[in-house]
Amino acid sequence: MIEKSKWIFCPICKSKTRTKVCAVTILINFPLYCPKCKQESLVNIKKYKIAIVKEPDAETQSQ
Incomplete structure (x- = not known):
């Protein structure tokens, strides 16, 4: 059986x-x-369904 694959969208x-x-x-x-x-983005993917775990916060740059 050939399994279909799909692209993941942002x-x-x-x-x-x-x-x-x-x-x-x-x-x-x-x-x-x-x-x-x-x-x-940190995501969980199961059966083509995407669930966002959390969006990473902007990192502060130290000088």
């Missing part, structure tokens, strides 16, 4: 990312990076 800007998953793929606390908006 939960912030809704554009396609470089990550593909199958229906049986389960990702927990996966750092999903979007090349378009250059944001990284």
Whole structure:
């Protein structure tokens, strides 16, 4: 049986990312990076459903 895979879309800007998953793929606390908006989000993915764990806060830069 050939399993279909789908592209994962960014939960912030809704554009396609470089990550593909199958229906049986389960990702927990996966750092999903979007090349378009250059944001990284922690997500859980199960049966093509994306749930945002949390969006990373802006990191302060120390000098």
